[in-house]
Amino acid sequence: MPFIPHTEADVQQMLAAIGAPSIEALFDEIPEALRGASLEKIPSGLSEMAVSRLMRERARQDGGALNFIGAGAYEHHIPAAVWEIATRGEFYSAYTPYQAEASQGTLQLLYEYQTMICSLTGMEVSNASMYDGASALGEALLMALRVNKQNASGRVLMPQAVNPLYREVVAATTPAQGVQPIAVAYDPASGQTALDALKAHGGSAPTAVVIQQPNFFGVLEDVDAITDWAHAQNALLVAVVNPVSLALLKAPGQWGAKGADIVCGDGQPLGAPLSSGGPYFGFLTSRMAHVREMPGRIIGRTVDLEGKTGYTLTLQAREQHIRRAKAKSNICTNQGLLVTAATIHMSLLGAQGLAQVASSCLRNTAQLTQQLTAIAGVTRVFSAPGFHEVVLRLNRPVAGVLAALAEADIFGGYDLSERYPELGNALLVCATETKTEGDLARYAQALTAVLQQQA
Amino acid sequence: MPFIPHTEADVQQMLAAIGAPSIEALFDEIPEALRGASLEKIPSGLSEMAVSRLMRERARQDGGALNFIGAGAYEHHIPAAVWEIATRGEFYSAYTPYQAEASQGTLQLLYEYQTMICSLTGMEVSNASMYDGASALGEALLMALRVNKQNASGRVLMPQAVNPLYREVVAATTPAQGVQPIAVAYDPASGQTALDALKAHGGSAPTAVVIQQPNFFGVLEDVDAITDWAHAQNALLVAVVNPVSLALLKAPGQWGAKGADIVCGDGQPLGAPLSSGGPYFGFLTSRMAHVREMPGRIIGRTVDLEGKTGYTLTLQAREQHIRRAKAKSNICTNQGLLVTAATIHMSLLGAQGLAQVASSCLRNTAQLTQQLTAIAGVTRVFSAPGFHEVVLRLNRPVAGVLAALAEADIFGGYDLSERYPELGNALLVCATETKTEGDLARYAQALTAVLQQQA
Amino acid sequence: MTEALIFEVSQPGRCAVAQNPGAGVDHGGIPEALRRRDVPRLPEVSELQAVRHFTRLSQRNFSIDTHFYPLGSCTMKYNPRACNTLAMLPEFLGRHPLAPESHSQGFLACMFDLQEILKEVTGMAGVSLTPMAGAQGEFAGVAMIRAYHRARGDAARTEILVPDAAHGTNPATAAMLGCTVREIPTDANGDVDVEALRAAVGPQTAGIMLTNPSTFGVFERRIHEIAGIVHEAGGLLYYDGANLNAILGKVRPGDMGFDVIHMNLHKTFSTPHGGGGPGAGAVGVSERLLPFMPIPVVGRQGERYRWLDEKDLPQSIGRLSAWMGNAGVLLRAYVYARMLGREGLLRVAEFATLNANYLAARLKEAGFELAFPARRASHEFIVTLKKQKQELDMTATDVAKRLLDYGFHAPTIYFPLLVPECLLIEPTETEDRQTLDSFVAALVAIWDEAKQDVSKLKGAPYTMPVRRLDDVRAARHLDLRYQPAA
Amino acid sequence: MTEALIFEVSQPGRCAVAQNPGAGVDHGGIPEALRRRDVPRLPEVSELQAVRHFTRLSQRNFSIDTHFYPLGSCTMKYNPRACNTLAMLPEFLGRHPLAPESHSQGFLACMFDLQEILKEVTGMAGVSLTPMAGAQGEFAGVAMIRAYHRARGDAARTEILVPDAAHGTNPATAAMLGCTVREIPTDANGDVDVEALRAAVGPQTAGIMLTNPSTFGVFERRIHEIAGIVHEAGGLLYYDGANLNAILGKVRPGDMGFDVIHMNLHKTFSTPHGGGGPGAGAVGVSERLLPFMPIPVVGRQGERYRWLDEKDLPQSIGRLSAWMGNAGVLLRAYVYARMLGREGLLRVAEFATLNANYLAARLKEAGFELAFPARRASHEFIVTLKKQKQELDMTATDVAKRLLDYGFHAPTIYFPLLVPECLLIEPTETEDRQTLDSFVAALVAIWDEAKQDVSKLKGAPYTMPVRRLDDVRAARHLDLRYQPAA
Known part of the structure; x- marks a missing residue:
């Protein structure tokens, strides 16, 4: 019996202590008709050796390609130390730190995380994580609705340049509580969310304005103007940001005259492997004035009965296990281990390392753009400056080109034509610091060949 | 500067404290002509990201084959927990436990290891490891020479059925101290070391008789008779064993009437990955009467000044750092981390698991032998029962067959023809518990094809 | 000793050089106005300093x-290391969520198999793996109930019934979906008050959220009757899988009449808690809820696996995460399920229940008061220290903190809220009897200490990095x- | 708390089932007489019990x-985690030592590159990577010296000279090769007594084994003269690389005139010590010793790498291990060397020396007595507590044990043997200045404690799992x- 330590002697002695004739008897309160699942469709157990073989073979099926897809999940180098430490049993197999005295490791680490992510986003308070960037945006909008008593309409100006998958998650999870996302178009030339487009919805007393920087197209938005405009409407400005970009880009807390009100995003670029989309973690920061409306766990520093510094969960009165139906969110389990990894990751990179990573991403994407747009039939779509993704237009349907590249073990990018048909044969491409000159050249050669072949 | 934490301010302040104008000045006692290596041939440093890419590419070059080579290094399943725990920083980055109070983890583990390996070999005392099986045999012979005052000739009866690489290591490392290995032939029909062959050297007052069980051909020796004969000659019996086989085979401590005197071997099958031949570890066990002649570190249980149980290095007076030129061996650094892994490995398998592994190996090799000898041109060479390796004879040179199999990503075994030309086109094949029925069939099919093709 | 904050050991200008990609910092085409002005306060430490810290x-x-x-309701059982190792194979870690299906067959096969396994153990008709934790699974479940009623034009069903002993996430989730919550009382034996339920249901009933066994650690015996009442009233039954470990391989929620269930894979399928997550809250549904499952789901066509999304499930409640939720956690759960296999899964509840009942019997024998002495324990049970509180001023907190000094994590305390000074104890099936015996001995010793001098307990813990903290x-x-x- | 022996938590019949290959136990064709009679005493524990223990x-x-x-002579510097991760890539772990060269080019390329790097940093003509630890490297070195003399028909050269301050392995190794050992005294400044050396050499001289800087932590200034004396007498010079970190990138043993050197890669190239090993003791040789290198060595022909063995090096001293020694350790050293690269390797000795001299200066300032106050420290230095022993009965052991309570591992104590009550302190280049300052503060505090009441120290340590052990x-x-x- 894998993972069950009982010997036959144990079982007999334990039953005797209980005064039960058999293990089955322990279930005698359950109606007999319900008992006895057979689980026929489940195969017999495998030894660790056999399951290792199976999983290695399956993993091998999927590996080996050179990846230029970003679109919200970014391939970055992760220092070896990050996961060697994060998967230590003491972090990996601990529960939520309810018993603070026996959880000072996790708690101090989370306090350090809160410090780092506040500083990176330029905000005052952070929680200890949400599920991912998309759900963090959903929670940020619900929080905005609680905070913004002045404009409580629930209307949220939501640029179409915000990650479409995030918008779908918002649509699935927030309308029941009154959030009404209002689509705001992007400028087809620059790729930016134009202030004018926002102004067209200005009369509707928006509760919040969302802005993603860089936006889904990798294009940089005019965040200062938009933030000031949102505040002029008495709307909260909710920022969605890529944490790696913040090494070079203005912190949301400094956008416009007063800064963003709530900042969220996906922490994946900070030490989470691509891993098929998860586990990642969402971050959410805000101003101290709004701390009591924040969802999720928050760690505070305090003292013990001898006056020694320690760390503990605080403001639990916001949470579901205390407040139940009136809680700020139903979130309970979050993404603690990913935050552990991110904290180690940020410590190993430092501001200097993160800035180098961001610069490398910029350079690589610029260089790749140059090489790809030198190919006949490939053009750049947007004019505004960007961060580390770029939209290219091909002279034929993207899906076929991507399939041909995949046969050469190159993932050429994300096909925008399904969610943005108005852009035509548009492809979103990303080259992070992990790409070498050889990689860029390999992509360019392969694309040249594919376009020639399909021509 | 990778791994150097000094800031420019640190350096200046430290130099000021020293009273030196520059770092270079700290080397002013070294003749100037010697200073200033340029290391021109060494490439510039790589980031961890770049070196990871390089190593992953190199690793990929070597992977993917199905391995049927044994010949002293065996592919076994290693539970995931083994190396996840063994590479925890506290084990991985600790030194030899000179400060016992700050090393109780390693010391208690080594005491547990000594218990396990003593029990497995049926002996009374164990050291805390040698470099590998071959060097353990060398040290065992030197120890025999110290122990056996009655027959101090240094002549050691060394069957040719002992792993030839072990014999080469013995030849390279022990003659300077007086060991004279005398080759003893094996029986060409059975593959065993015949008692008669040993008796032919009986007059030479041997200091020790070596016997490997199973021997290099995977054949089982008549250990009881040989042990008794050795003792009748006042020779010590030095056993070389595969620890996994001891789950099924008689413990050397029980060989013959009095048991082996010194037992050694390679601990690799107990949790060390193949890893190109190392790091593995050698084990060495003996009787309590000889403990003061043992080489290497030994851990003892003792008490602290409050009477609490603790563990410490003991009998250090045998060792080089105390005894210098009169030490029992020059060994200092041993293979501690491999012993750590082996101890966890043995704990996870237990006697029951180890017996199942050994049985699976037996079955798989038997089944493979059946399938391969069913192929025209393949015959079994030796008649005596064996453990998990078998010698097969092909109807053409082995090297070419192995090369053809390698092209199909199958490592077909070890070519015996170089070191045992008298055996003709002989191949040593091994199938451990890691091999599935599909693997065996794949080998049989490939060999059939190769032999047909080359016919 | 205290451990300094990493910021306190930082030095300006220091960094772990090997982690820099090597090239310098430049801003490419970023306009001046959009550039960062300050340097973020990240640690400035060497690699050794970070590793050591x-x-x-x-x-x-x-x-x-x-x-x-033994943290009740949290199922802290052994997380097999192989699950971690295999989920972290480089190819799995490196797979981009948008990788083409041609390069995803290995991963998709694992997800498809896991869906099938979870269908079988729960007795449900379909499974979606995307929810990222139990609470999100609950959200998905209630959203599907809402979508089901709406699809039938039954928009008035907005009330969710919840027993008073339910987890806090149940009412919180219902509220997040704009439902009103009505609590149903529990009787003295821990069962739902069926008459109260009967009185509560009506045309406004969207459904009931139920944990079975309940948070009292006892099995809801009249589950069939409850299911009948709710279904007859037009509502659906939601199974909160937090306590699924109690019945795994023994009883299937589908067979009890539930329409939807979430599973905390980080409990029942032993993926790690990670100090607070990540979890995975897969949902299973009965036939009638199949069209509403959150996307994506993995389908199979012949030998090929493929994603099913809005095109395949147009009535889906939509996406709860950008991609496949906590995929890496799902891989761990899959490896766990394959190692246990049919025989192993059949035994989980048996041994979890054996351990809980044994521990309950031993504690009762030692004089501790069980909250439901007349009932079988499920995988967990409740000790109430009401008596000790009155007589000795020994509180649940005191015992919890002192247990830490004895080398045991504390049980869940003060939950469920209805039992005074309660310890909710869940040993799980992976603990051996000797450990349970030592735990009993520790609780007895602590009680003895309290009899001598309860202030000893009030000062606990003594051996942790900090003494009792000021919350x-x-x-x-x-x-x-x-x-x-x- | 004590941790029980794993045998004490064992229970007959228990085992970690997932680790069994699954099939039953049978003895195949093993004859009855050769079968095991008893069951070995291995632990009978669950996987959780083993993991937890x-x-x-x-x-x-x-x-x-x-x-x-700061364990002197042991070079306990940071072991980059990437070295471990990359050396443990599945393909490297899975490579059988006898795998064909066609499937070994990746591994062989790493080994060849490492040989080249080590040649360059040591200034030697050839490198063999096979020795598995420093002591085996020493063995290989002396064996090559012996083989060289023998090959020239000079069989009488059987005496090895060793300074009295040498590591114990030096004389032990010489003895293992059947050489006699003659000790050469050291002068008050830590240098070899050159006149005594001059008197000692002769036709019996096989060579001299020298650590430079010596175990006193000071550089042998007359090394050129020493080399001349020994070479002129017909002997060879052996460099004990234990202290190579002191000169890495600064001075090359080959340039000093050494004929052979071993390198402790687990010190200088930062592979882990693993609680006692594995190490790697690669040897480098001058031109004249090239034919005698231990096999195998990796060669390159065009773009292909291949093993060189007895066929290529017929005069080789032979094999010291069955295969390529501690190959996995060599991979770690290779990754380390590539991450440092030329610039990084040039700086190792500089910062190791800076740290040692800084620490020495701070301790001297605090009143501690340096064994060689007139000398520059190399990468390590010696404090003698002779005065404190006399005045306060504060011994090196007392300080070592008390330091543990302050959260620092002790320096090497009572080595070298010639300095009374000595602490041999090696901080390495990877420690930051703040840590060094804290260490000084701890030593000062301990000295203060001794002034108050030395019995406090005699009872140390107090905070470890055990108090002082009875050796x-x-x-x-x-x-x-x-x-x-x-």
Whole structure:
């Protein structure tokens, strides 16, 4: 019996202590008709050796390609130390730190995380994580609705340049509580969310304005103007940001005259492997004035009965296990281990390392753009400056080109034509610091060949 | 500067404290002509990201084959927990436990290891490891020479059925101290070391008789008779064993009437990955009467000044750092981390698991032998029962067959023809518990094809 | 010893050089106005400093790998290391969520198999793996119930019934979906008050959320009757899978009449809790809810696996995460399920229940009062220290803190809220009898200490990195990030 | 708390089932007489029990990853985690030592590159990577010296000269090769007594084994003269690389005139010590010793790498291990060398020396007596507590044990043997200045404690899992394995 330590002697002695004739008897309160699942469709157990073989073979099926897809999940180098430490049993197999005295490791680490992510986003308070960037945006909008008593309409100006998958998650999870996302178009030339487009919805007393920087197209938005405009409407400005970009880009807390009100995003670029989309973690920061409306766990520093510094969960009165139906969110389990990894990751990179990573991403994407747009039939779509993704237009349907590249073990990018048909044969491409000159050249050669072949 | 934490301010302040104008000045006692290596041939440093890419590419070059080579290094399943725990920083980055109070983890583990390996070999005392099986045999012979005052000739009866690489290591490392290995032939029909062959050297007052069980051909020796004969000659019996086989085979401590005197071997099958031949570890066990002649570190249980149980290095007076030129061996650094892994490995398998592994190996090799000898041109060479390796004879040179199999990503075994030309086109094949029925069939099919093709 | 904050060992200009990609910093085409003005306060430490700091921090945690952790309702059982190793194979870690299906067959096969396994163990008709934790699974479940009623034009069903003993996430989730919550009382034996339920249902009933066994650690015996009442009234039944470990391989929620279930894979399928997550809250549904499952789901066509999304499930409640939720956690759960297999899964509840009943019997024998002495324990049970509180002023908190000194993590305390001074104890099936015996001995010793001098307990813990912490101060004087003295 | 022996938590019949290959036990064709009769005493524990036991044991160790570890002569510097991760890539772990060269080009390329790097940093003509530790490297070195003389028909050269301050392995190694050992005294400044050396050499001289800087932590200034004397007498010079970190990138043994050198890659190239090993003791040789290198060595022909063995090096001293020594350790060293690269390797000695001289200066300032106050420290230096021993009865052991309570591993004590009550302190280049300052503060505090009451120190340590252990009892009442009470 894998993972069950009982010997036959144990079982007999334990039953005797209980005064039960058999293990089955322990279930005698359950109606007999319900008992006895057979689980026929489940195969017999495998030894660790056999399951290792199976999983290695399956993993091998999927590996080996050179990846230029970003679109919200970014391939970055992760220092070896990050996961060697994060998967230590003491972090990996601990529960939520309810018993603070026996959880000072996790708690101090989370306090350090809160410090780092506040500083990176330029905000005052952070929680200890949400599920991912998309759900963090959903929670940020619900929080905005609680905070913004002045404009409580629930209307949220939501640029179409915000990650479409995030918008779908918002649509699935927030309308029941009154959030009404209002689509705001992007400028087809620059790729930016134009202030004018926002102004067209200005009369509707928006509760919040969302802005993603860089936006889904990798294009940089005019965040200062938009933030000031949102505040002029008495709307909260909710920022969605890529944490790696913040090494070079203005912190949301400094956008416009007063800064963003709530900042969220996906922490994946900070030490989470691509891993098929998860586990990642969402971050959410805000101003101290709004701390009591924040969802999720928050760690505070305090003292013990001898006056020694320690760390503990605080403001639990916001949470579901205390407040139940009136809680700020139903979130309970979050993404603690990913935050552990991110904290180690940020410590190993430092501001200097993160800035180098961001610069490398910029350079690589610029260089790749140059090489790809030198190919006949490939053009750049947007004019505004960007961060580390770029939209290219091909002279034929993207899906076929991507399939041909995949046969050469190159993932050429994300096909925008399904969610943005108005852009035509548009492809979103990303080259992070992990790409070498050889990689860029390999992509360019392969694309040249594919376009020639399909021509 | 990778791994150097000094800031420019640190350096200046430290130099000021020293009273030196520059770092270079700290080397002013070294003749100037010697200073200033340029290391021109060494490439510039790589980031961890770049070196990871390089190593992953190199690793990929070597992977993917199905391995049927044994010949002293065996592919076994290693539970995931083994190396996840063994590479925890506290084990991985600790030194030899000179400060016992700050090393109780390693010391208690080594005491547990000594218990396990003593029990497995049926002996009374164990050291805390040698470099590998071959060097353990060398040290065992030197120890025999110290122990056996009655027959101090240094002549050691060394069957040719002992792993030839072990014999080469013995030849390279022990003659300077007086060991004279005398080759003893094996029986060409059975593959065993015949008692008669040993008796032919009986007059030479041997200091020790070596016997490997199973021997290099995977054949089982008549250990009881040989042990008794050795003792009748006042020779010590030095056993070389595969620890996994001891789950099924008689413990050397029980060989013959009095048991082996010194037992050694390679601990690799107990949790060390193949890893190109190392790091593995050698084990060495003996009787309590000889403990003061043992080489290497030994851990003892003792008490602290409050009477609490603790563990410490003991009998250090045998060792080089105390005894210098009169030490029992020059060994200092041993293979501690491999012993750590082996101890966890043995704990996870237990006697029951180890017996199942050994049985699976037996079955798989038997089944493979059946399938391969069913192929025209393949015959079994030796008649005596064996453990998990078998010698097969092909109807053409082995090297070419192995090369053809390698092209199909199958490592077909070890070519015996170089070191045992008298055996003709002989191949040593091994199938451990890691091999599935599909693997065996794949080998049989490939060999059939190769032999047909080359016919 | 205290461990300094990593910011306190930082030095301006220091960094772990090997982690820099090597090239310098430049801003490419970023316009001046959009550039960062300050340097973020990230640590400036060497690689050794970071490794040492976080390794030392880790040692300041209790965890399953180091301590018995009988935290009721949390199912802290052994997390097999192989699950971690195999989920972290480089190819799995490197797979982009948008990788083409041609390069995803290995991963998709695992997800498809896991869906099938979860269908079988729960007795449901379909499974979606995307919810990222139990609470999100609950959200998905209630959203599907809502979508089902709406699809039938039955928009008035907005009330969710919840027993008073339910987890806090149940009412919180219902509220997030705009439902009203009505509590149903529990009787003295821990069962739902069926008459009260009967009186509560009506045309406004969207459904009931039920944990079975309940948070009292006892099995709801009249589950069939409850299902009948709710279904007859037009409502659906939601199974909160937090306590699924109690019935795994023994009873299937589908067979009890539930329409939807979430599973905490980080409990029942032993993926790690990670100090607070990640979890995975897969949902299973009966036939009638199949069209509403959250996307994506994995389908199979012949030998090929493929994603099913809005095109395949146009009535889906939609996406709860950008991609496949916590895919890496799902891989761990899959490896676990394959190692246990049919025989192993059939035994989980049996041995979890054996351990709980044994521990309950031993504690009862030692004089502790069980909250439901007349009932079988499920995988967990409740001790109430009401008597000890009155007689000795020994509280559940005191016992919890003192247990830490004895080398045991504390049980869940003060939950469920309805039982005074309660310890909710869940040993799980992976603990051996000797450990349970030592835990009994520790509780007896602590009670003895209280009889001698309860102040000993009030000062506990003594052997942790800190003594008892001041939670009130933490909430009053909010100190939520490090700010160096000006 | 104590941690029970794993045998004490064993239960007959228990095992970690997932680790069994699944099939039953049978003896195949093993004859009855050769079968095992008893069941070996291996633990009978669950996987959780094993994981918990060994995880808890690990926490009872000091290590670089958790503590400053200034153990002189041991070079306890940071072991980059990437070296471990990359050396443990599945393909490297899975490579059989006898795998064909066609499937070994990746591994062989790494080994060839490492040979080239080590040649360059040592200034030697050839490198063999096979020795598995420093002592085996020494063995290889002396064996090559012997083989060289023998090949020239000069069989009388059987005496090895060793300074009295040498590591114990030096004379032990010489003895293992059947050489006689003659000690050469050291002068008051830590240099070899050159006149004594001059008197000692002769036709019997096989060579001299020298550590430079010596175990006194000072550089042998007359090394050129020494080399001349020994070479002129017909002997060879052996460089004990234990202290190579002191000169790495600064001075090359080849340039000093050495004929052969071993390198402790687990010191200078930062592979882990693993609680006692594995190490790697690669040897480098001058032109004249090239034919004698231990096999195998890796060669390159065009773009292909291949093994060189007895066929290529017929005069080789032979094999020291069955295959390529501690190959996995060599991979780690290779990754380390590539991450440092030329610039990084040039800086190792500089910063190791800066740290040592800084620490020496600070301790001197605090009143501690340096053994060689007139000399520059190399990468390490010696404090003698002779004065404190006399005045306060504060011994090196007392300080070492008390330091543990302050969270620092002790320096090497009582070595070199010639300096009374000595602490041999090696901070390494990877420690930051703040850590060094804290270490000084701890030593000062301990000295202060001794001034108050030296018995405080005699009782140390207080905060470790055990108090001071009785080593005498351990040696007198040998208890070397667990045997249950009958």
